[in-house]
Structures are given as C-alpha cells and as structure tokens.
Amino acid sequence: MIELEVRNMKANxxxxxxxxxxxxxxxxxxxxxxxxxxFTDYAVNKFFASFIIDGKVKVRKFVPFDVSKHTIxxxxxxxxxxxxxxxxxxxxxxxxxxxxYITIGEFKPGIFSVRDCEDEVFKIVRAHTNDxxxxxxxxxxxxxxxxxKTQSSIVExxxxxxxxxxxxxxxxxxxxxxxxxGRLSATSIxxxxxxxxxxxxxxxxxIFVDDYLGHGLVxxxxxxxxxxxxxxxxxxxFSKFPKGHGIIKDKKFNPNNERSVYDSDLGNxxxxxxxxxxxxxxxxxxERGFGTKKxxxxxxxxLWSFALDKGLLGDSPPANPTREIVFKKPEVARSPxxxxxxxxxxxxxxxxxxxTLIKLSDKYPFQAEALLFMLCTGRRAEETCKLxxxxxxxxxxxxxxxxxxxxxxxxxxxxxxxxxxxxxxQLDKHLAxxxxxxxxxxxxxxxxxxxxxxxxxxxxxxxxxCRIKELRGCWNAVLKETGIVGxxxxxxxxxxxxxxxxxxxxxxxxxxxxxxxxxxxDIHYDKSTEQQRKQYANQVSKLFDFEKASNE
Numbered sequence: 001m002i003e004l005e006v007r008n009m010k011a012n013x014x015x016x017x018x019x020x021x022x023x024x025x026x027x028x029x030x031x032x033x034x035x036x037x038x039f040t041d042y043a044v045n046k047f048f049a050s051f052i053i054d055g056k057v058k059v060r061k062f063v064p065f066d067v068s069k070h071t072i073x074x075x076x077x078x079x080x081x082x083x084x085x086x087x088x089x090x091x092x093x094x095x096x097x098x099x100x101y102i103t104i105g106e107f108k109p110g111i112f113s114v115r116d117c118e119d120e121v122f123k124i125v126r127a128h129t130n131d132x133x134x135x136x137x138x139x140x141x142x143x144x145x146x147x148x149k150t151q152s153s154i155v156e157x158x159x160x161x162x163x164x165x166x167x168x169x170x171x172x173x174x175x176x177x178x179x180x181x182g183r184l185s186a187t188s189i190x191x192x193x194x195x196x197x198x199x200x201x202x203x204x205x206x207i208f209v210d211d212y213l214g215h216g217l218v219x220x221x222x223x224x225x226x227x228x229x230x231x232x233x234x235x236x237x238f239s240k241f242p243k244g245h246g247i248i249k250d251k252k253f254n255p256n257n258e259r260s261v262y263d264s265d266l267g268n269x270x271x272x273x274x275x276x277x278x279x280x281x282x283x284x285x286x287e288r289g290f291g292t293k294k295x296x297x298x299x300x301x302x303l304w305s306f307a308l309d310k311g312l313l314g315d316s317p318p319a320n321p322t323r324e325i326v327f328k329k330p331e332v333a334r335s336p337x338x339x340x341x342x343x344x345x346x347x348x349x350x351x352x353x354x355x356t357l358i359k360l361s362d363k364y365p366f367q368a369e370a371l372l373f374m375l376c377t378g379r380r381a382e383e384t385c386k387l388x389x390x391x392x393x394x395x396x397x398x399x400x401x402x403x404x405x406x407x408x409x410x411x412x413x414x415x416x417x418x419x420x421x422x423x424x425x426q427l428d429k430h431l432a433x434x435x436x437x438x439x440x441x442x443x444x445x446x447x448x449x450x451x452x453x454x455x456x457x458x459x460x461x462x463x464x465x466c467r468i469k470e471l472r473g474c475w476n477a478v479l480k481e482t483g484i485v486g487x488x489x490x491x492x493x494x495x496x497x498x499x500x501x502x503x504x505x506x507x508x509x510x511x512x513x514x515x516x517x518x519x520x521x522d523i524h525y526d527k528s529t530e531q532q533r534k535q536y537a538n539q540v541s542k543l544f545d546f547e548k549a550s551n552e
Contacts, residue, residue, distance in 0.1 A: 036066035037078060041113045041235040044078060044087060062090070072125045073118065078107075089117045091124070095135045102139050110172040113235065115165070158314035163274070163303075164243060164267040167196050170306045172234045175216060178305035180409075186216035186464075187382070193218075195299040199248055199258040202241035205231050209464035210386070214404025217464075243267060256286060261299075271307055272317075274300075276324040283325075289334055293327045340487050344494040346531060349484050350375070353491075356478050358426075365430045367474035369423050370445045374488065376419035378495030378513050380407065381488055385468050387444040392416075396424065412514045443467040 037043055047063070067073040075092035089104040104120050105112045128137040161169075175184045175192060184192070186208040193203055204226070207219040220237065222230040231237040240246075244263055248254040261267055266282050283296045301322045307313050308320075345353065354375060361368040370384050379401075386405040393400070399414040406412050414420065431439050438446050441461045445468045454460045475488055492513075499509040506518040 035063065037063050039065045039067055039073065039076075039114055040239070041109060042232055044107050044114065045109055047078065047080070047087070072122055076104075076117075076121060089121075091121060093128075093135050093139070095138045100138070100140065110169070113172075115168065115235075119161075119165070158272050158317070159312045160270050160272060161307075161312055162267065163269050163271050164262055166271050166303060166307050166312060167262055167267070168234065168238060169310070169312075170303060171197070171218070173306070173310075174218065175302070176306065176309070178302065178309070182213065183215040183217075184302075185214065186210045189216040189218060191295055192299045192302055194260075195296050196260055196303070197262045198260050199254050200241060200260060200263060201226055201228070201246040201248060202237055205237060211464070212404075212462065214386070214402070258286070271304075272313060274304070274321050276321045279321055280325050283327075290327060290330050291335055297322060297325055297327070340490055343486065344490055344497050345484070345486060349482075349486075350494060352482050352484065353478060356482055357474070360474060360477055360481075361426060361430075364474035364477065365435065365448060366427070366445045366468055367471050369426050369430075370468060371471055371474060371478075371488065371491070372423045372426070373420065373445075374491045375495070376417070376423070377414050378492045378499065379414065380492060381471060383407070385445055385471075388442045389444055390442055391444070392424070396421070406514065408514065408516055441466050 037047060063078045065073065065076050065078065067076060077090050077092060078087055079090050080087045087107040089107060090101050091104055092099060092101050094100075102124070104117050104124075107113070107117075124139050125133075128135055128139045128142065130136050171193075175189045176182070177184055183189070190208040193206060193208075197203060201223060204223045205220055205228070207221050209217050209219060211217055220231045220233075222228065228240065231240060247259060247263055249257070251257075261282070264282070266278070269278070279297075279300050283293050288296075301320075304320055304322055308317055354372070357368045357372050357375070370381075373379065373387075374381060374384050383401060383405050387399065387401070391400050391402065392398075397416050399416060399420070401412040401414065403409050403411050416424070427444065435446075435448075437452055437455050438450065440455060441450065443466055446466050447468045450466050451460070460466065471488060479485070496509060496513045496515075499512050500506055503509050510518060
C-alpha cells in the first residue's frame with residue numbers, strides 16, 4: 001500500500017498542457033491515508049477527486065497509482081482540479097536531492113490514455129536518468145527549453161508510435177472514414193479487425209453491427225467457448241489479450257496458422273518506418289489469394305490514413321507506402337465465387353426461381369421476400385436487408401434507399417412496380433398472420449430470431465439485431481428444389497442484362513441498377529446466356545454464309 005500525502009497546494013484552476021509546472025509549497029503533512037488507484041483507463045475514468053475526513057469532504061490533491069517501485073512508473077500520480085474536473089498524470093521525481101513534479105498529460109479517453117502516459121513517462125525517464133535510474137537532468141528545464149525554441153518549432157513532429165499503438169487508437173476511435181465524416185460499415189470494420197487484431201480469441205469478443213445511419217459499431221460480448229467475461233472496453237480487451245496472447249492455434253478456426261499485424265513482429269515497428277517492401281513482404285509471407293491480399297492492403301491504407309488524419313505522423317509525414325504496392329492478378333482465379341462472375345440466369349431459370357420462392361415463403365418468411373425483391377429490382381443483398389418500412393412513401397409508390405445503405409453512398413430510388421407491389425403484399429400477409437408482433441419492427445425484412453419478449457422496447461426493435469443479415473437458408477432450399485446452379489448476386493447481373501437489352505442503352509439501364517458508370521455495367525453486369533450466345537452467333541453468321549449466297 002502506498003501512503004497518500006495530502007498537501008495544501010496553491011490554488012491552480014487553470015488547465016495545464018503537457019509539461020506545465022505544478023505550483024506547490026512544501027507544508028508539513030496534515031494527514032496520511034492509505035490509498036492506491038489502479039493504473040487503468042477504467043479506474044482513472046471512474047475516479048472522482050474527493051474523500052471524507054471527520055464528516056467533511058476534502059479535495060484529494062495527489063493520488064498515487066498502484067504500480068511497482070521498481071518500474072519507470074514509480075512516482076506517477078493523478079491530480080484532478082476542483083473547477084474544471086480535468087485529470088492530469090503527474091510524475092514526482094528527485095533531482096539534486098529535491099522533490100519536484102512534472103505534468104505528463106491530461107487524461108482523455110481514446111486520445112491520451114494510460115498507455116500513452118506510460119509511453120511518455122518512458123521517454124522522459126530514459127532521456128533524464130542514468131543506467132541506475134538516478135535523475136541526472138531536470139525534465140522541467142528540458143521542456144522549458146523546448147517551449148522556447150525558434151519559430152520553426154511550431155512544426156509538429158511525429159509521435160513515432162508503434163504500429164500496435166496506432167491499431168489500438170484506430171479501434172478506440174471506432175474506425176472513422178478516411179475522406180468523409182462518419183465510420184466505416186460493419187462489414188469493412190469486421191474485415192479490418194480480422195487482419196489487424198484477428199486470428200486471436202480477442203475478436204471472439206466482438207460484434208459488428210450498423211447503426212441507423214449505416215455507420216459500423218463494435219460491441220463487446222462474452223466468449224462462451226473460452227468462458228471469458230465480456231470486456232468493459234477496448235482497453236480491457238487489449239489487457240486481456242496483449243500482443244502474442246490468445247492466438248488461435250486450433251486448425252478448425254485458424255487453418256493456415258495466420259497471425260494478425262498486432263501479434264506479429266510488424267506490430268513493433270514504428271509506423272513512420274513502414275515501407276512498401278515491408279508491407280508487401282508481410283502480406284506475401286504466406287500463400288494467400290488475390291482477394292485476401294487486396295483486403296489486407298486496404299487495411300493498411302485505412303491504418304495509414306487514420307495516422308495521417310490524427311496528426312500522428314507530424315507535419316512532415318513520409319510518403320504513403322501503400323500507394324506503391326500492386327499485386328498481380330492470378331491467371332486462374334482460385335476463389336469459389338469467381339466461377340459465377342460471368343454467369344446469369346436464363347429466362348426460364350428466373351421464372352422457376354420466382355415460383356419456388358413464393359412456394360417457400362411460409363417456410364422462410366421475409367428471406368423469400370427479400371430474394372424476390374432482389375430478383376425484380378436488381379438491388380444488392382446488403383442494401384435490401386437494410387431497408388425499412390419507413391423508406392416506403394405513404395402512397396406506396398416509391399421506396400427510398402438512404403445514402404447510408406447504398407454502395408455509392410448516395411440516395412437512390414426503387415419505384416413500386418407491380419412485381420414490387422406483390423412483394424410488399426406478401427410482407428403484409430406475414431404481418432397479418434403468424435408474425436403480427438413484428439408490425440412494430442421498422443425493418444422491411446425482419447429476422448425470425450427476434451426476442452419476442454423485447455418487442456415493446458423501441459430501441460431494440462429499431463436495432464440491427466432485428467433485421468435479416470443473410471439469405472443463405474432460403475437460397476440453398478431453392479437450389480436444392482430446382483437443381484439450378486448459382487448465387488444470389490447473379491440476380492443483379494440478370495436484372496442488369498435484361499434491363500439493358502430491353503431499354504436498348506446502358507445509360508437507361510443504369511438509372512434502374514444504380515451503377516455510377518456505364519463501363520461498370522457493360523463490363524461486369526451485362527451478361528448473356530448460352531442460348532442468347534448461340535442466337536447471336538447464328539444471326540451474325542448469315543452475313544458470312546458466302547456459300548449459300550453463291551448458290552442463290
């Protein structure tokens with residue numbers, strides 16, 4: 001236990017910046033009380049600077065942390081001011097046989113945490129003590145000299161943070177977008193977490209959801225497989241699973257024995273020192289598919305953009321190392337999904353799928369209707385599953401797709417044609433029959449796994465937990481019953497191809513499909529069936545049938 005010395009200090013209600021002196025007077029001790037504060041963000045955040053002595057509330061000036069006397073954190077304390085209620089880390093040190101204090105920084109969750117404080121203390125102690133831990137230079141004088149530099153000193157220098165420290169800050173900042181306000185989508189955050197901190201039991205404590213604006217959120221949960229409790233916050237998660245701890249070695253969950261950036265040697269590198277070669281070697285140190293490499297590179301781009309945006313690289317940041325990295329496309333794609341890239345459903349297959357979905361509607365409510373909606377509108381599955389009843393106008397003639405759910409991040413529209421009206425009628429049928437309780441759920445395609453006991457909770461029924469997130473069950477049933485081969489994304493390709501053929505031009509079809517460029521629709525979405533190919537070939541071949549022309 002560390003004894004707390006309560007001293008009368010000169011009133012100081014002004015805010016202190018990093019390195020500002022604390023004015024105080026050495027006055028004989030009035031009372032000592034045993035107290036210690038855990039060196040965690042949670043403890044510091046919950047701490048309130050007051051205690052009761054003899055029935056009166058006294059303001060606690062200095063609170064020592066529960067740290068070992070044999071570490072660099074020896075002498076580290078917390079101070080909170082009465083008026084501003086702001087908390088500062090301060091370090092007590094002895095120089096020339098005299099005690100003194102220096103302010104390390106103001107505690108700000110997610111900006112300047114206990115880890116940042118520890119890094120700053122380490123820099124100060126290493127620069128001002130000898131190998132025996134004795135202070136040979138006064139840090140106050142050093143900081144004073146730094147504050148009196150020439151005008152060039154206004155240029156901010158890099159924080160020289162380790163890659164792992166930047167990863168932690170990115171997580172705590174909830175993965176902001178690089179070019180626009182807001183956060184990345186839940187899917188993008190999940191992918192980034194996999195490569196940054198994944199292949200580790202720490203990610204089994206995370207849930208990725210989208211809020212009402214389409215911004216991703218990370219929530220915490222217990223890990224029942226490992227019987228570990230739900231983390232309080234990101235600091236708690238990283239303290240439970242520090243670097244190198246919790247790596248999944250079970251081949252069932254980590255078949256290629258992968259390691260995330262956080263658990264690798266690359267995590268110890270200073271982020272300023274990242275080079276194209278270093279990043280590329282890390283990505284290619286294992287046999288990985290082209291898609292995986294692209295996702296990993298995108299993750300490094302997000303990490304670098306965050307460090308640049310937050311000023312962690314200073315006013316003269318090095319060149320972005322991710323811009324020079326290029327991966328060669330494989331001659332033969334190995335991803336199972338690529339086999340469907342150039343395929344679309346025939347007209348007969350489309351009719352069969354349509355009738356089968358109606359047949360399966362009772363067994364797979366809302367999933368069948370979501371697939372029907374995709375079939376007759378060509379919308380993406382991710383957009384369809386995020387539609388709400390409130391997106392339909394009162395006359396039920398127009399459905400608005402908010403910018404928060406579209407891939408292009410702009411508002412798009414779906415007109416309620418007769419096929420779409422039929423889908424809405426099917427949904428109303430479910431809500432009037434077995435799923436009457438779902439009438440208060442705003443999602444157009446709610447999940448059947450809703451907790452019915454919580455249907456009265458407005459926040460719950462509007463949450464991401466109450467919507468459909470996948471359509472696999474119903475789709476697999478369609479394939480099994482019909483024998484058709486394909487994936488749901490082919491519904492969009494089929495719609496796009498039919499729309500272009502029917503309307504005659506790509507620009508007209510693009511109005512319905514939501515593609516931003518004609519070339520995207522022409523190259524990736526305008527597909528032909530085998531029957532159409534043969535028809536086109538025979539039609540064109542008549543112009544080259546010179547034998548028939550000569551006989552005539």
